[in-house]
Amino acid sequence: MSVATVSRALRGLPNVAMSTRAHITAVASDLQYVADPMATRLATGRSRTIGCVVPLLGGWYFAQVVAGVEAVCTEAGFDLVVQSAGSAERLGDLADDAPTLQRRVDGLIMVDYALTDTNVAAFRTAGIEVVSVGAATGGFCTVGIDDAAVGDMAAQHLIELGHTRIGLIGSMRTEPFRFAVPELRASGFRTALADAGIDHDPHLFADGNFSVGGGAGAMTSLLAMSNPPTAVFALSDEMAFGARRAAERAGLDIPGDISLLGVDDHELAALFELTTVAQDPSAVGVSAARQLIARVDSEHNDDVHVVDRMVLPTRLVERGTTGPVHSA
């Protein structure tokens, strides 16, 4: 047996006699032989590895995305290497250091970064395909949800319940992650309000920093207003959790005194009876990974329809934190 024949046999290439192949596979499994991946990668020039970069590995949302990505990677026989880049600089380094990733990963999934065409081009010239997760920002593949629609759904729901003074808990920080997301959701929300002929008091905004504690602080400041809102829309469930707590501490009944609406359908949202606009981040991860793998692996080329923008569904989940506006 020559190495060439063994190589062909083990990889299932044609032009190998049945008997030879059988023999080779038998011996291989007997010896527990497995082709050295590094040698293979060096020879083929492809690493069968994809990278996934997230701002924060420990967060609920990102963990879900990564879980989705991982599932399709292992299924497709790809290794998944994860990296977190929490600061804008770290991300900048990553983009500048595209050559560093060269040959280490066939493709990259960038989660919730404000990637520019230039960044992506840098990766491409380094031979790295990239698909991003989040808001669409350039001429490259992005999978995500319709964040403006999220804001719209939230507004519609609250409007139907008769609310007109609606607080907004969001975030003004745009770096390093989910950069466009808060603004998109907020503008969808404001547009819906405007379309309904409600003019929205811009003071009804508070920064919740996409954290539980931030949400609580934001709610507290909203409640401290001379003319507080009858409902508040938090741009994430975690902020809504905090907001809920703050409202309860202030002695308010939800939804009797004030309605509360979140985004995500976090695993604990049901427990809080939180009405929310649900998304499925792990499905986002799955789709992103499929797109990427279709682009870098000819074997999976026709498994999925390659597109530049993929929008996953969101839906309103009505639970117990929203109700009709109370009479003032």
Next chain:
Amino acid sequence: MSVATVSRALRGLPNVAMSTRAHITAVASDLQYVADPMATRLATGRSRTIGCVVPLLGGWYFAQVVAGVEAVCTEAGFDLVVQSAGSAERLGDLADDAPTLQRRVDGLIMVDYALTDTNVAAFRTAGIEVVSVGAATGGFCTVGIDDAAVGDMAAQHLIELGHTRIGLIGSMRTEPFRFAVPELRASGFRTALADAGIDHDPHLFADGNFSVGGGAGAMTSLLAMSNPPTAVFALSDEMAFGARRAAERAGLDIPGDISLLGVDDHELAALFELTTVAQDPSAVGVSAARQLIARVDSEHNDDVHVVDRMVLPTRLVERGTTGPVHSA
């Protein structure tokens, strides 16, 4: 310039003239040259990659551990590939297929698996070092917390408050993950009770499956007893969250009517005012990764003291869900 010189210069090896090195680095950065990692790996026989296997990528606990691991990996210049193996079979495959991992990773961090010496030996012979996270189970390195002490702390706290009928929400499933953990915590808890001269009613146990929903169900069944407990100890915060909700739904006041105690100090525990035995899973990940890297990388050999068992601290965080026993 010969390739050898370039190689030496770029890797910071000795025996390179200052001027030569300067020139080479200059040209390299000018050309954005980076050594091909696959070629390096093939030549050196080390992948500078470590693998991390978890039962579930999306869970809070595991996400924290992975985050810790990732932080030290990138700092040490190692790639981190993650894989989830949720079922016992998938894990078995992994152990049997140790040869598959061969040369792909220098080391492996197995999170909360019931690894046997045999499993570990299989990895070792494949040239893969492994450190596990969780309960100590064999002659290999394990980093974790003292789960029996966790149970003990919980029991002490509740005993001091005067409780004697204490419910336990845990889990009887031992596969595939955290296999020994529930039993260790439970036995630490029972021992403390026994030492205090309290004989514990074995019926005061309910399976909460380490999930929010399970915790709620478990609490409900505990509450349905003819002689319900005055306090309950949930083996995880997520189960405690569910338990709390169930108690509230039953119209009970916490801690007035019933005390509740969890384990983890989940990011939302503070929000729930949950008294809990805190651990720091990301610190566990950090330590595990350091141990592993010290074992596979001579450069980092003396950065950390290599041990076989590493126990990280836990502490009781008293918040609002535990209080003195109410008079019956």
Next chain:
DNA sequence: TTGAAAGCGCTAACAG
């Protein structure tokens, strides 16, 4: 259908 041989791009002796 199979084998021989030339790389893939690096590292590591060994000479010089």
Next chain:
DNA sequence: CTGTTAGCGCTTTCAA
């Protein structure tokens, strides 16, 4: 201090 020369273990023409 620097260059030469073998590999590392595969894949891939090209012949046989």
